[in-house]
Amino acid sequence: MSYKIKKNQGLSLTFKEEFDLSKLFISSYSDNKININNINYDFPICIFGQKIFEISLKDLKAFTSDHIKYLNSKYFSLNSSYPELILIGIKDYNSKDILRLRDISEKNKIGLDLMKIGQASGTFNFLTLEKRDFITIFI
Numbered sequence: 001m002s003y004k005i006k007k008n009q010g011l012s013l014t015f016k017e018e019f020d021l022s023k024l025f026i027s028s029y030s031d032n033k034i035n036i037n038n039i040n041y042d043f044p045i046c047i048f049g050q051k052i053f054e055i056s057l058k059d060l061k062a063f064t065s066d067h068i069k070y071l072n073s074k075y076f077s078l079n080s081s082y083p084e085l086i087l088i089g090i091k092d093y094n095s096k097d098i099l100r101l102r103d104i105s106e107k108n109k110i111g112l113d114l115m116k117i118g119q120a121s122g123t124f125n126f127l128t129l130e131k132r133d134f135i136t137i138f139i
Contacts, residue, residue, distance in 0.1 A: 011056055016054055029118060063104075065107055084110070084133050087134055087137070089115055091116070097114065124136050
């Protein structure tokens with residue numbers, strides 16, 4: 001399956017891979033990629049349920065409230081439910097990033113967690129095992 005989701009608000013998603021839920025596990029990571037089932041995915045990527053997408057988001061500063069609306073609608077169109085959380089894994093961030101994302105999160109009424117890549121990878125694996133509805137972005 002190969003398709004591209006239309007660009008909106010300066011953001012586009014390009015389908016890369018789909019895994020059975022039981023095989024969706026991040027086994028290793030570095031500052032610019034993760035490994036799932038012996039396949040490396042370079043950042044930036046976005047994961048909706050079992051689907052992995054390349055995302056046109058180059059850095060955290062570019063992430064906006066409009067992007068959350070877009071991602072929520074695309075998640076709903078693929079999963080028939082809305083995500084309860086957006087998990088963002090990034091190499092470095094600062095307190096300004098946290099405050100800005102907290103405001104975006106509150107405005108859109110969705111949980112938003114910003115973590116270092118290693119922490120986000122572990123959290124992703126845990127939330128996947130719990131079969132939770134969430135979006136993960138690695139930048």
